[in-house]
Amino acid sequence: MKFSEEFETRFAEMVPHYPTKRSALVPTLLYAQDEIGFLSDEVIAELAGRLDLTELEVRNVISYYSMLTTKPRGKFNVQVCTNISCLVRGGEEILQHCAKKLGVGHKGTTPDGLFTLEEVECIGACSWAPAAQVNYDFHENLTAEKMDKVLDEYRQKVSH
Amino acid sequence: MATLVSHPDEVKVVSRRFGQGATNIDRYLELDGYKAVQKALAMEPDAIVNEVKNSGLRGRGGAGFSTGMKWSFVPKQSAKPKYVLCNGDESEPGTCKDRLIFEQDPHSVIEGVMIGGLAVGARSGYIYVRGEYRYLSIIMQKAIRDAYAKGFLGKNIFGSGRDFDVYWHGGAGAYEVGEESALMESLEGKRGIPRIRPPFPAVVGLWGGPTVINNAETLASVPHIILGSAEWFAKLGAPKNGGTRLFCLSGNVAKPGVYELPMGYNLKKMIYEVGGGIPNGRRLKAVVPGGASCPCLTADEIDVNMDFDSVAKAGSMLGSGGVVVIDDAQCIVKFALRTMKFYQHESCGWCIPCREGTDWLKKTLLRVHSGGGVKKDIDNMQYLAENMLGRTFCPLGDAAAMPTIAFVKKFRREFEDHLEGRPCPYEKADVAEEVMA
Ligand SMILES: Cc1cc2nc3c(=O)[nH]c(=O)nc-3n(C[C@H](O)[C@H](O)[C@H](O)COP(=O)(O)O)c2cc1C
Ligand code: SF4
Ligand code: FES
Numbered sequence: 166m167k168f169s170e171e172f173e174t175r176f177a178e179m180v181p182h183y184p185t186k187r188s189a190l191v192p193t194l195l196y197a198q199d200e201i202g203f204l205s206d207e208v209i210a211e212l213a214g215r216l217d218l219t220e221l222e223v224r225n226v227i228s229y230y231s232m233l234t235t236k237p238r239g240k241f242n243v244q245v246c247t248n249i250s251c252l253v254r255g256g257e258e259i260l261q262h263c264a265k266k267l268g269v270g271h272k273g274t275t276p277d278g279l280f281t282l283e284e285v286e287c288i289g290a291c292s293w294a295p296a297a298q299v300n301y302d303f304h305e306n307l308t309a310e311k312m313d314k315v316l317d318e319y320r321q322k323v324s325h
Numbered sequence: 326m327a328t329l330v331s332h333p334d335e336v337k338v339v340s341r342r343f344g345q346g347a348t349n350i351d352r353y354l355e356l357d358g359y360k361a362v363q364k365a366l367a368m369e370p371d372a373i374v375n376e377v378k379n380s381g382l383r384g385r386g387g388a389g390f391s392t393g394m395k396w397s398f399v400p401k402q403s404a405k406p407k408y409v410l411c412n413g414d415e416s417e418p419g420t421c422k423d424r425l426i427f428e429q430d431p432h433s434v435i436e437g438v439m440i441g442g443l444a445v446g447a448r449s450g451y452i453y454v455r456g457e458y459r460y461l462s463i464i465m466q467k468a469i470r471d472a473y474a475k476g477f478l479g480k481n482i483f484g485s486g487r488d489f490d491v492y493w494h495g496g497a498g499a500y501e502v503g504e505e506s507a508l509m510e511s512l513e514g515k516r517g518i519p520r521i522r523p524p525f526p527a528v529v530g531l532w533g534g535p536t537v538i539n540n541a542e543t544l545a546s547v548p549h550i551i552l553g554s555a556e557w558f559a560k561l562g563a564p565k566n567g568g569t570r571l572f573c574l575s576g577n578v579a580k581p582g583v584y585e586l587p588m589g590y591n592l593k594k595m596i597y598e599v600g601g602g603i604p605n606g607r608r609l610k611a612v613v614p615g616g617a618s619c620p621c622l623t624a625d626e627i628d629v630n631m632d633f634d635s636v637a638k639a640g641s642m643l644g645s646g647g648v649v650v651i652d653d654a655q656c657i658v659k660f661a662l663r664t665m666k667f668y669q670h671e672s673c674g675w676c677i678p679c680r681e682g683t684d685w686l687k688k689t690l691l692r693v694h695s696g697g698g699v700k701k702d703i704d705n706m707q708y709l710a711e712n713m714l715g716r717t718f719c720p721l722g723d724a725a726a727m728p729t730i731a732f733v734k735k736f737r738r739e740f741e742d743h744l745e746g747r748p749c750p751y752e753k754a755d756v757a758e759e760v761m762a
Contacts, residue, residue: 182492184406184532190514192495195456216514229516229673232456232498248418249617250575250647252663253655286500286667287418287617288457291575291647292582293327301459305327 166211172200176215186216190226194233203237231286239274239281241319243267244298247284250291255308259295260284262309266316279323280316327425330582332599336561338549338569339542340585343429348464350471353432359477361548365440366485373444377547379555381567385422386412386503386540387616387645389633392547396537398527399445405534409441409450410512410526413541414496414503416455417616418667419647422571422583423541427454427461430545431468435478435491437544440551442489445537449490452541453508456497466493500671504719505538507673518675519719542571542646563589566632570646577652579604589632596627596650607652611735615644617664618724620731621651641731656751657739661732662690668725679722682713686729696746703740707733 168176175196179189190212197208204227213223227233243263247256260282264270267280274281290296293305297312304315329344337343346352353359365373378393399407411434415423426434438450452469454462469491472478480488499517501507507517509531530536546568550558559567566588572595575581579601586595592614596602603609609624614631619642622629629639636643651660669683689706692698710726710733717723733740742750 182494185513187514188512191497191511192456195495195497226514226516230456230497230499247663248667249613249660249663250419250649252660253576253649253651286670287416287420289415289421289424289455290327291419291421291649292573293421294575294581298457301457303327303460 166207168197169200172196187218187222190216190218190223191230194223194227194230198233204233204235209235237274240279240323241299242281242283243316244283244285244288246286246288246290246294246296246298248287248291250287251295254294256295259297259307259309259312262312263297263316266313279320327421327428328582329425329429330580330584332584334590334594334599335585336569336587337585338553338558338561339426339433339545339571340429340583341549342433343425347430347432348428348468350432350468350475353430357552358432359436359483361551362436362439362443362477363483365443365551366483366487368443370444370446373440373551376555377444377550380550380558381555381562381565382543382546382550382558383566383633384540385542385546385570385646387417387618387642389643392539392543395527395539396441396444398525399535399537400528401446403446403535405532406449407442407445407447407535408531408537409438409445409447409544410508410531410536410538411438411450411452411541411544412503412505412508412538413452413454413458413461414500414508415458415541415645416500416503417618417645417647418664419573419575419613419616419649420645421573421575422646424458424461425571425583426541426545427458427465431461431465432472433545433548434465434541435468435472437539437547438491439478439482439489440547441537441539441544443487445535447535447537448488449492451492451494451512451531453494453496453512456495462493462495469493500667501673501719501721504721507719508538509536516673518673521718540645561587563587563630563632563635565634570631570643572631573647574600574650575647576650577603577607577609577655578650586631589630589635592622592627592629592631592648595631595648600650603650603652605652605654607654609650610653610655611651611657613647613649613651613728615642616647617649617667618642618728619644620727621735623735642727654751656694656749657732657736658690658694658743659749659751661729662687662694664728664732665690665725668721672721672725673719676718676722678713679717679719679725682709682722683725685709686725693740693743694749696743696748698740698744700741700744702744703733703737
């Protein structure tokens with residue numbers, strides 16, 4: 166199992182910050198997932214070994230956190246917030262628009278593997294609602310047209 | 326980058342350095358940065374605690390507990406190391422202020438953690454940032470590195486002979502982890518299941534050591550109190566509610582945004598003057614004054630001063646500062662359903678009244694909203710929610726029940742309007758039911 170140098174530096178730096186090794190688990194899982202795309206059996210075994218945990222203990226933690234996934238996802242994870250501040254400003258319409266445009270529902274991935282669509286809870290962009298995150302990038306004050314542009318931009322990122 | 330707004334009524338304390346490049350440590354120093362912690366280093370720990378107590382600073386995370394009082398509960402002697410834990414999990418729907426603090430003024434949080442540490446005798450602190458805020462984690466990690474590079478953190482800080490470490494920690498998506506004891510579990514690398522109390526974190530917290538847990542905005546306020554004085558800070562606000570607050574104005578207002586206003590600022594004024602009123606010729610229907618868990622106020626109930634005690638007197642809570650404005654084009658049943666869907670999703674499942682109660686309420690609200698409800702459903706929801714109150718392991722159960730009770734009580738007519746096959750009178754034609762399923 167090989168991670169990037171950046172991951173290894175971060176991991177080596179982080180572990181001594183805590184009195185117990187396993188304390189580094191949650192952020193480490195997220196960084197590993199960002200690199201590999203999802204938390205594969207191999208990643209789980211590797212991190213369990215490094216943090217002196219059983220694989221079951223690691224899986225138990227993974228299943229609790231909504232950002233962590235053991236299944237592959239599209240390259241771009243389109244997370245549309247429909248929580249209250251977004252709801253009253255058209256968040257659901259944005260979600261529906263994405264669903265129509267991408268042809269997938271909640272947690273569905275497009276056949277080309279580019280996009281996964283997800284309806285998410287509040288992402289802390291309430292005053293700039295409706296809002297979505299694509300991977301970690303915020304897109305705010307959305308309209309259907311603006312959302313189209315956002316998706317097109319991501320699509321173009323891969324074709325170049 | 327989030328968009329900054331301003332209004333003449335604002336009193337900028339915590340947001341003083343917003344938009345001024347204060348993520349850069351040299352710029353932060355030009356703007357009086359790290360002066361407060363140096364002042365605190367020359368103070369007795371008790372004097373720091375008293376100063377914060379006298380400032381009337383109350384927790385900005387939701388419950389509004391006196392910060393100085395909380396710090397005074399930490400035992401002076403402890404066999405285990407003590408810690409300061411900054412809660413930057415910010416996930417209460419309607420709340421987007423800690424994000425701005427991390428983005429615009431990360432060093433103020435570091436400084437607040439340090440001063441908290443000096444006050445309680447801790448020598449390290451953790452800043453927990455929610456996983457979705459990746460760009461803020463990058464900003465925060467850089468700020469910490471820069472502070473170490475200047476010798477402000479680590480060994481012998483500011484030549485005082487004292488040591489202090491600050492670390493960043495990241496989450497991975499879970500509202501419940503914002504609850505203080507679940508936050509500690511998460512930091513220890515576990516599922517965010519709350520801990521039983523007592524013992525309280527101030528006595529037995531992170532890895533068994535006494536731990537002070539404060540919201541990011543609370544901690545960012547502390548350096549200003551130390552530099553500006555308790556008296557000055559207290560006077561900015563209302564009686565027993567010192568200082569200012571970052572109010573996150575959202576929903577159906579003309580000028581949504583995060584505004585820093587004095588504690589006790591009038592809600593009506595906030596909506597109509599600061600927020601520019603209700604756009605599109607609509608009228609106000611209701612306001613959720615402090616994040617999703619706070620009971621709504623109707624349009625007739627908004628002449629209320631936004632401090633912890635006044636909002637409590639009005640039957641709601643100041644909560645996390647998220648003011649969600651709802652106009653008369655919105656359906657309250659739908660709003661209640663979306664709120665419950667959130668709590669059902671976020672319930673950690675540890676205790677039955679919350680796990681089952683939120684699920685049951687969500688299903689009932691869904692049925693009522695889609696026109697399949699019967700009259701008895703309305704009373705059942707109220708009965709069920711009332712019976713969740715105070716019967717759950719952590720306050721998430723209350724947070725789910727309280728808004729439901731208020732929606733049903735204050736907008737019963739709207740619930741009745743949905744019964745027996747009647748379609749939602751507010752439903753926008755192109756948004757199908759499936760979205761909520
Ligand atoms: C379900 C739940 C979620 C919470 N989420 C947060 C949060 O995201 N951020 C926060 O600061 N406090 C949150 N709190 C409140 C914390 O438990 C705690 O009271 C707070 O961080 C203390 O800081 P303060 O005294 O500075 O407000 C939450 C509480 C509950 C019950
Ligand atoms: S009230 Fe809900 S979130 Fe809190 S412990 Fe019980 S099930 Fe978990
Ligand atoms: S409710 Fe959508 S970002 Fe907060």
